[in-house]
Amino acid sequence: MTNTLLDIAGVWKAFEGNSVLRGLDLSVARHEAVVLIGASGSGKSTLLRCVNGLETVDAGRILLGGDLDVTAFKTDMDAVRRRIGIVFQSYNLFPHMTVLDNVTLSPRKVLKRSSADSIEQAMALLQRFGLADKANDYPDRLSGGQAQRVAIVRALAMEPELMLFDEITSALDPLLVGEVLDTVRDLKAGGLTLIMATHEMGFAREVADQVCFLDAGVVLEKGTPEAVFGSPQEAKTQEFLARILK
Amino acid sequence: MSGWPVPRRRTSRSNVTLVTSATTAPGAPEVYFDPVRQAFRRKRARRDALVGMASLLGFVLVVGFAISRTSGWPLVQETFFNGSEFIATFPGLLDAFLLNVRIFLIAEPLILIIGLLVALARDLRSPLLLPLRVVATLYVDIFRGVPTILVIFLLGFGVPALQLQGVPNNAVFWGTAALVLSYGAYVAEVFRAGIGSVHSSQRMAARSLGLTSMQTSRYVVLPQAVRNVIPPLLNDFISLQKDTALVSVLGPIELLRQAQIDASSTFNYTAYVGAALIFIALTIPMTRFADWVQARMRKRRSMAGTA
Numbered sequence: 001m002t003n004t005l006l007d008i009a010g011v012w013k014a015f016e017g018n019s020v021l022r023g024l025d026l027s028v029a030r031h032e033a034v035v036l037i038g039a040s041g042s043g044k045s046t047l048l049r050c051v052n053g054l055e056t057v058d059a060g061r062i063l064l065g066g067d068l069d070v071t072a073f074k075t076d077m078d079a080v081r082r083r084i085g086i087v088f089q090s091y092n093l094f095p096h097m098t099v100l101d102n103v104t105l106s107p108r109k110v111l112k113r114s115s116a117d118s119i120e121q122a123m124a125l126l127q128r129f130g131l132a133d134k135a136n137d138y139p140d141r142l143s144g145g146q147a148q149r150v151a152i153v154r155a156l157a158m159e160p161e162l163m164l165f166d167e168i169t170s171a172l173d174p175l176l177v178g179e180v181l182d183t184v185r186d187l188k189a190g191g192l193t194l195i196m197a198t199h200e201m202g203f204a205r206e207v208a209d210q211v212c213f214l215d216a217g218v219v220l221e222k223g224t225p226e227a228v229f230g231s232p233q234e235a236k237t238q239e240f241l242a243r244i245l246k
Numbered sequence: 247m248s249g250w251p252v253p254r255r256r257t258s259r260s261n262v263t264l265v266t267s268a269t270t271a272p273g274a275p276e277v278y279f280d281p282v283r284q285a286f287r288r289k290r291a292r293r294d295a296l297v298g299m300a301s302l303l304g305f306v307l308v309v310g311f312a313i314s315r316t317s318g319w320p321l322v323q324e325t326f327f328n329g330s331e332f333i334a335t336f337p338g339l340l341d342a343f344l345l346n347v348r349i350f351l352i353a354e355p356l357i358l359i360i361g362l363l364v365a366l367a368r369d370l371r372s373p374l375l376l377p378l379r380v381v382a383t384l385y386v387d388i389f390r391g392v393p394t395i396l397v398i399f400l401l402g403f404g405v406p407a408l409q410l411q412g413v414p415n416n417a418v419f420w421g422t423a424a425l426v427l428s429y430g431a432y433v434a435e436v437f438r439a440g441i442g443s444v445h446s447s448q449r450m451a452a453r454s455l456g457l458t459s460m461q462t463s464r465y466v467v468l469p470q471a472v473r474n475v476i477p478p479l480l481n482d483f484i485s486l487q488k489d490t491a492l493v494s495v496l497g498p499i500e501l502l503r504q505a506q507i508d509a510s511s512t513f514n515y516t517a518y519v520g521a522a523l524i525f526i527a528l529t530i531p532m533t534r535f536a537d538w539v540q541a542r543m544r545k546r547r548s549m550a551g552t553a
């Protein structure tokens with residue numbers, strides 16, 4: 001068995017004639033944490049959404065676990081999404097359900113788990129991330145940090161092989177960013193494979209195994225955090241880092 | 247719904263009012279009112295209530311007096327507010343009203359079902375189901391455009407005239423069917439607006455969790471959509487309660503028809519006033535209930551906004 005969990009090759013994606021991804025390649029190993037950085041509009045969100053089939057690609061191939069072709073016409077996208085979790089900048093919790101129901105909904109309906117099993121699993125996850133006392137609250141009673149952690153727990157409850165995080169701290173009060181990043185750190189330590197688009201460079205440097213700098217729809221430069229942040233080779237990377245680290 | 251704040255327990259200690267929520271440690275003041283300020287507030291509220299009542303009473307007395315002094319009043323009273331006529335006709339009116347209630351109770355659930363199904367059909371994206379979508383759209387276009395009373399005429403007089411085998415030619419049946427068709431089109435649009443009011447990110451989040459399109463509608467979109475349209479739906483209910491009277495054009499003895507019979511046999515219109523009172527007696531509680539629901543939802547929404 002190969003150690004590659006996700007293999008993205010030559011992916012193109014355009015919106016209304018405007019190409020956002022231009023033959024992008026990226027390979028993610030199991031247990032690896034990949035951080036996507038790049039200017040606003042460079043295609044980070046679009047890439048993540050293509051990976052779990054929320055957008056269809058125009059060309060190229062995305063292979064999950066060496067066997068499942070996300071981009072094939074006949075692929076069941078629901079099956080893909082069962083194996084890949086995604087968390088968005090806006091938490092998108094379901095406002096009409098309690099925290100517990102938010103977390104147990106898809107294990108019950110998609111994985112057909114019993115109510116008791118999914119509650120037990122959800123409570124264990126909520127406990128692990130310090131959210132057990134919020135289980136019966138509605139989302140409108142949560143702080144931004146709590147809401148985002150619940151969104152992470154909700155995705156984790158599906159036991160995904162791969163987690164995608166799209167700027168999950170961008171909507172948060174600076175004081176609440178830490179608790180969400182702690183959660184990600186915890187997941188990384190637990191060996192979860194994850195791809196994360198972020199503007200938190202300090203965190204990227206700390207948690208990433210691989211940093212990818214996206215520019216104009218391709219991965220312009222990638223490497224270890226030391227390499228990309230320490231001695232960026234491309235002029236555009238240097239410029240971007242100089243701007244954002246200022 | 248447990249999204250609401252826990253009821254607060256008020257405890258008075260000496261002059262200071264402590265409001266302790268169930269979750270904070272007892273004794274820790276969470277809200278503190280200056281007693282002087284509080285007494286002033288209470289006094290002002292009492293005064294406002296008294297002034298309001300006095301003003302309203304004065305208004306009623308003045309208007310009542312003015313009306314009763316006009317030269318035509320005795321005739322008006324005799325024609326519209328005749329006590330003995332009222333007593334004679336009211337029980338019969340109430341009896342006839344049962345038919346309105348029956349029509350309403352049968353029509354309303356059917357309207358909700360048709361409205362929901364048509365709203366869902368109009369948003370179908372599968373090419374195979376295009377016919378369904380076209381039919382649903384045509385239905386809404388037609389029945390929203392035609393006056394309800396015209397639909398009642400068409401079905402109530404038209405269909406029985408065909409003398410089809412096995413088709414009922416009962417006026418109440420066709421009158422109710424016409425109301426259902428007419429209101430179904432309105433309610434379908436209300437539901438559709440509700441579905442549209444659920445942000446697309448909710449659907450995206452649900453799909454990303456592996457839920458199918460159907461499951462997403464069923465568990466995520468529809469519950470929120472229905473909640474959002476409860477106030478306008480209640481409005482349509484109120485309107486339907488009144489419109490049950492339209493069935494009278496087909497002849498069945500419901501409330502309006504009964505009042506008409508009473509009035510034309512005595513040339514006194516008190517029965518109409520009695521009928522109006524009965525309709526009002528039902529719609530006022532419904533209207534208050536709709537107001538209450540609306541206020542509650544507004545409060546909830548503004549709370550969600552600050553969370």
Ligand SMILES: Nc1ncnc2c1ncn2[C@@H]1O[C@H](COP(=O)(O)OP(=O)(O)OP(=O)(O)O)[C@@H](O)[C@H]1O
Binds near residue numbers: 016038044167
């Ligand atoms: N659904 C869409 N329809 C049209 N254009 C889109 C759509 N989604 C993204 N785009 C465009 O694609 C480009 C890349 O967007 P994307 O959200 O992937 O960038 P990003 O790198 O995530 O930026 P940010 O850091 O601001 O989140 C932008 O120019 C955006 O306007």
Ligand SMILES: [Mg+2]
Binds near residue numbers: 044197
């Ligand atoms: Mg983005």
